[in-house]
Amino acid sequence: MSNYEFGICPYNPDHRIMLFRMPKHIVKCEKNYRGPPLKICKYNATHRVLDMEEHLKECSYYLRSIDNRNVQIALTTRIPPIQENGYDVSTPL
Template identity: 35%
Template sequence: MSEKYCGGPNFEEYVVCPYDKVHRIMPTRLAYHLTRCAKNFPSSKMVRCPFNTTHLHSVTNMQLHVIDCPDRAALERYKLPDSMPPAEPRPCEFNIACSEDWDAEPPAPTYDPKKYCETELVIRNPQGAPPAARRQFRERERRRFLESQRF
C-alpha cells in the first residue's frame, strides 16, 4: 500500500484505506482498521508486507514493494548491525585546541546590589520596617544625597 494522503480540510494526517478508497484513517488506527476492513472484502487478493503489516499490495506489486519498502532497512539493520550503516549519521568527534578556559571563574568581582546602592545615588525604599525606622532611613538617605552632591 502506498500511503497516499488525501486532500481537503484537516485531512493532512489521514491515510487512504487500500481496500476502500473512501475510507480515511488516522495512521495510528490503520492496523486496527485493516483487520476489520479485510473482513468486508474477502475476495480481494491483497498481501501484507513482511516488514510492515500496514503495507498492503496486490500479489503482482508485492515483489517490487519488498525491494523498495522503507521498513526493510530497519529489519536488516537489526539482523546485521555491523554490515549496515547506522540509521543516523554519527556526530563528528573532534577537539579544537583552544587557550580559553570557559570553566574558570572570570577575573571580574561579583556584583553586590546592596553595596552598589549604598555608594551610588539610587533611591531606595525600606520594606517591612516600622515607621520610626523608615523615618530614620529616609533622613540618612537625605544626608547621603546632600553630601554626594557637594562634590
C-alpha cells in the first residue's frame, strides 16, 4: 500500500482520494454534484460541509489557528480603521 494519506470526497463518499490530489478532484466532482450546496471551510478549502458550525468543532486547521498564540495576540490588539467623514478609509468607494 502507498504511504500517502487518503480522504473521502465531500461530493461522493464512494471516492477515496489521495489528499494531495483532493483539490483537483473536488473541482471535477463538484460539476456533477446534485445535492444540497456545500459550504467551503475558510481554513482548508478542500473541506466542503453542510453545517459549518459543526465542522469547525472538529476542523484541525481551525483549532490549530485559534490555538496559535500569535493569532490570539493579533485579534486582541487589532485597531479598527480610522473613519473620515463617516466613511471607512480601508474600503474603496
